[in-house]
Amino acid sequence: MSIEKRNLWIMWICNFIIAASMTMVLPFLSLYIKTFGDFSAEYVQRWAGFIFGVTFLTAFFMSPIWGRIGDKYGFxxxxxxxxxxxxxSIFLMGFMHHVHGLFLLRLVMGIVTGFIPTSVALIAKQTPKKEAGETLGTLQMGTVAGTLFGPLIGGLMADSFGFxxxxIITSLAIxxxxxxxxxxxxxKPRDDQQKGRIRRSRKAVIQLILQRRMLVSVMAIAFIxxxxxxxxxxxxxLxxxxxxxxxxxxxxxGLAFSATGFGNLLLTRKWGKLGDDIGYDRVMMILLILAAILIVPQALVTELxxxxILRFLxxxxxxxxxxxxxxxIRMEAPYELQGEVLGYNQSFRFLGNVAGPLIGGIIAGYMGISSVFYVTGLLFLLAFGLLWWSMKQSHAKVKEIY
Known part of the structure; x- marks a missing residue:
């Protein structure tokens, strides 16, 4: 086996372990907070949102820094x-007895969550361009599988061994x-041939994005x-x-968490193929409406x-x-800037990861957990409206040109 293939399969396995470990604690995070003391439901719900979201806040700032360090010293x-x-970070979480310490550890954990993005950079750098899509897709499956089974494994271990x-077991696996x-x-040794080449400044790339209305709208939709x-x-x-x-x-x-992942994994490729056939914007409009329709009934269920079933759908x-x-984005962004433009899209997603738990925790604290499903449905409808408006403006601009 070549070094490149061995690196790929090693990183596939490691990404599975890391992704699973990062999501193992999600099913019982709020239950763990309840063991710290006699808190009200509103207190637990609010802090669960804060503790969950702070990791993504620090990751938002640290991801590009780790990338620059990796370019200089190796990945x-x-x-x-x-x-x-x-x-x-995860090992110390097992010994926390108050929410502030857990919050601080999750914050520190966000600083060092560059493992999976760095593994992608490592594999991409050693892979020929003509094989990059297939190879990186294979690597991504490790992350998806880990994210899918992590909550289920975490829930099983928590019931079997305690929080x-x-x-401790999760930290040892990492x-x-x-x-x-x-x-x-x-x-492989770093290729220094690219040194000395003039790169477009960040300001120029941002200006390019702002000039393309649909790119801005799509990134905003990713955030929503x-x-x-x-x-x-x-x-x-809870x-x-x-x-x-x-x-x-x-x-x-964990089962409720994983149900969404199973549904996600089942149709991802088919939705992508449909986007190739009829347009990615049209498929996104269909999916946003379906998501809004399927999220609202989750507030009305009476049985697990x-x-x-609704989470699966x-x-x-x-x-x-x-x-x-x-x-x-890959279709619309200039070829030489696709990586950087996709990086800005990732930043919008990180911001969404931060804002979501904060919104959910605050709403649940004041109006109950069920109300979060209604608000989420409205967010998907908002994204649908933004996409529809952007498409309409884009088509109108094309008509003016021709």
Missing amino acids: KPILIINGLGIAL QYTF VLATIVVIIGIVE IQAGLFSIQPLLS YVSELTRADSVALLS WQLV FGMAIGGMLPCITAY
Whole structure:
């Protein structure tokens, strides 16, 4: 096996472990906060949103910094630093007894969440351009699979071993993945041929984006979608506990989390193919309407199985949104600037990851968890309206030209 293929499969396995570990704690995060003291439901819901979202806030600022350091010193050292940093943060979470300490650890964890983006950069740099799409798609499957099974594994471990041991086991798994990187990954020497070339400034790239209305709208929609998706995430375990009297709440919460992932994984490629055939913007409009229709009934369920089915169907709808957004940006952005433009889109998604839990926590604290589903439905309708308006303006501009 060549070095390139060995690196690919090693990073696939490590990304699966990292993605799973990063999502293992999600099903019981709010339940863990409840063990810190006799708090009101509003207090727990609000802090669950804050603690969940702060990781993405620091990641938003740190991601480009890790990229620049990796370009200068190589990506393997960054993988090792981030892997050990994530492991230490999660390990210490198991020994926290108050929300402020947990909040601080999640903040620190955001500083070192560059493992998966750095692995993508490492594999992309060693892959020929003609094979980049297939290779990076293969790598991405490791992350998707880890994200899918992580909540389910975390819920099962929490019910079996307790919260503290779940954090400890998770951190040990990340250390193991980091050791595999240290031993198995062989990074090629950096290519310095690109040094000295004049690059377009950040200001020039931003101006280019602002000149293209649809690019701005699509990035704004990416923000709205992420905010909608993450508004309910930290509160889902509490909602599950309201729907069932079973003892294994953490496991059942993991099942509700994973149901969305299964639906997402099932139709993602098919939605993308449909976008190739009829246009990515049209598919996005269809999916935004479907998501709004499928999210609202989740506020009205009376049994857990109803929620799981609706989460599965909801996952099928949202599965094609981000791939279609990415494909549209790749189509519209100049070839030499696609990576940077996609980077700005990722920043909008990080902001959505921060805003969503804050919105959900505040709304749930004042109006109840069910109301979060209604607000999320409105967010998807807002995104649909923005996309429809942008398409209309774009078509009108084309007619003026011709």
